Every structure is written in structure tokens, then in C-alpha cells.
Amino acid sequence: MKVTELASLYDNIDQMTVREILTGINNEDAKIHIAVKTQIPKIEELVTKLVDRIKADGRLFYLGAGTSGRLGILDASEIPPTFGMPQGVVIGLIAGGDKAIRKAIEAAEDDYHGGWADMQKFKINEKDTVVGIAASGETPYVIGAIKDANRNGLLTASITCNPDSAIAKAAHIAIEPIAGPEFLTGSTRMKAGTAQKLVLNMITTSLMIKLGRVKGNKMVDMQLTNKKLVERGSKMIVDELGIEIEKAKRLLLLHGSVRAVLDNYKT
Incomplete structure (x- = not known):
């Protein structure tokens, strides 16, 4: 059996x-x-x-x-x-x-x-x-x-x-x-x-x-399909770049993903 x-x-x-x-x-x-x-x-x-x-x-x-x-x-x-x-x-x-x-x-x-x-x-x-x-x-x-x-x-x-x-x-x-x-x-x-x-x-x-879809331990390519994920992505950017949360959110919505922000933003 x-x-x-x-x-x-x-x-x-x-x-x-x-x-x-x-x-x-x-x-x-x-x-x-x-x-x-x-x-x-x-x-x-x-x-x-x-x-x-x-x-x-x-x-x-x-x-x-x-x-x-x-x-x-x-x-x-x-x-x-x-x-x-x-x-x-x-x-x-x-x-x-x-x-x-x-x-x-x-x-x-x-x-x-x-x-x-x-x-x-x-x-x-x-x-x-x-x-x-x-x-x-x-x-x-x-x-x-x-x-x-x-x-x-x-x-x-x-x-x-x-x-x-x-x-x-x-x-x-x-x-x-x-x-x-x-x-x-x-x-x-x-x-x-x-x-x-x-x-x-x-x-x-x-x-x-x-396949390169993670940076460090973060889901940097996740889709921004709801408010929770926008908040999560903004926090990732704050952690990586040390900028204010509101600026991080603006950059995230402008570029469309955490990866794009990290690749394009210069401190």
C-alpha cells in the first residue's frame, strides 16, 4: 500500500x-x-x-x-x-x-x-x-x-x-x-x-x-500592483540609498521598479 x-x-x-x-x-x-x-x-x-x-x-x-x-x-x-x-x-x-x-x-x-x-x-x-x-x-x-x-x-x-x-x-x-x-x-x-x-x-x-531576479535579499523586480507593494518597494529603496521615504516612493513610481531606481538613481 x-x-x-x-x-x-x-x-x-x-x-x-x-x-x-x-x-x-x-x-x-x-x-x-x-x-x-x-x-x-x-x-x-x-x-x-x-x-x-x-x-x-x-x-x-x-x-x-x-x-x-x-x-x-x-x-x-x-x-x-x-x-x-x-x-x-x-x-x-x-x-x-x-x-x-x-x-x-x-x-x-x-x-x-x-x-x-x-x-x-x-x-x-x-x-x-x-x-x-x-x-x-x-x-x-x-x-x-x-x-x-x-x-x-x-x-x-x-x-x-x-x-x-x-x-x-x-x-x-x-x-x-x-x-x-x-x-x-x-x-x-x-x-x-x-x-x-x-x-x-x-x-x-x-x-x-x-536568474538574477533578486538583489541581496530583496524582490527588486516585483510588480507594483497594490499599495502594500509600493510601500514595500519604497522601504527597499530607503534601505539601499538612505533617502527619505517620500522621495523613495516618488522615484519608485517614476521608474516602475526597485531595480530601475537602484540602477538609475545617483546619490
Whole structure:
């Protein structure tokens, strides 16, 4: 049986107090970062290859179904506003299409060739990379896409929370944070989903840093899409240049990004 389907280590959780439930969930969550840590060498291998491929106009595709697909879309959607990357460099696809983001379309994950078919609208090239996300490691929509991508010369990777899975065997790089059974038996939106999210954070954050989208420890290319981000950007400029906050804000709005201010402003 898959690790993610094993019985919870906690019996009679329906009889627990709220405090006992929360403590149990927290105890299980503490195991996740340890599982992810073991996978750093594999994540490093993927990111190192991605840097060169993205520089050569390749793209990063995340494919998944259900929770896994939604996590990929979430990570992809945050890259342009956070790092100022153009739309379409990191792309998230979910079995069942965009309507599956909000409403479960469970049967869509069984379409073996659906993932690769969904990618065709993007004019795939050999510099692209496919990362399949599947807690079970057995999702046909994802496995089929990885195998089709392999046949077409793309780099492939997988993120799964079960050992020796079909998706890991299919991918060039298999990332496997195994965190044990869920607190609520089989509910992979919990530990497995959290582990996947942590890995996705690591992939794209390290990738964007190595692509030059961070200066020091600051998101200097972030999009100024709301008041909070204008304030954050202004504070970055104050910290870097030692000028008054109002002047920093004026310069930020004039030049459009923290990076542009730092590149153009002379003290």
C-alpha cells in the first residue's frame, strides 16, 4: 500500500478534543521539513538544469490533478508579480482545465494523454521542462505527460510523496519527500500537499534568484500592483540609498521598479 494511503497513526480522532486534534496535526506537520530536506540534492539538480534551460528561452511546466494541480498553478501564478518575470515562463496546468481549480473534476486525472494534449497549445520545444506533481505518484494524466515529454526530448521531473512510484520511474529527476501517513487517513491535501508546496517554493525561488531576479535579499523586480507593494518597494529603496521615504516612493513610481531606481538613481 502507498505510504500516503496508510492508516493514520492516531486512532479515534473523532473522539478527540479540538486541542488534541490540533496537536496531532502539528506533530505530523513537524515531519514534513525533514522529508523535504532529504530531497535537496534532487531539487538542486533540477534547478541547476532549469537555470540554463530558462536562459535559453525554455519554460517550466507544472502538471497535476486535484490538490497537486492547484499547487502548481498557485506557484506559477505568483512568479510574475513576485519576480517581474513575463507571463508564460512558468506555467501550471491541471487535469480538467481551469474549471478544475475551484471545482473537483476527479475523472479528468485518468486521461493518460490529457496532460501532453493540454501542453500543445504552448508550442512545446526541447528547452521546456515538465514537472509532474502527484502525491500518489500514479496519476495517469501526469505519468502520460512525462512519458510523452521524454519522447519529445524535454527534461522531466516529478514530485511525489510515495516511494518507488510510476511517476518517479518515468521522470528524469524524481523528488520524493516521504512524510508518512496522513493525520486523517488518505487526506493528501495535508502533509503531502504541504511537502509539495515547500518543494515548489524551493524550485522557483532558487531559480529566480539564480536568474538574477533578486538583489541581496530583496524582490527588486516585483510588480507594483497594490499599495502594500509600493510601500514595500519604497522601504527597499530607503534601505539601499538612505533617502527619505517620500522621495523613495516618488522615484519608485517614476521608474516602475526597485531595480530601475537602484540602477538609475545617483546619490
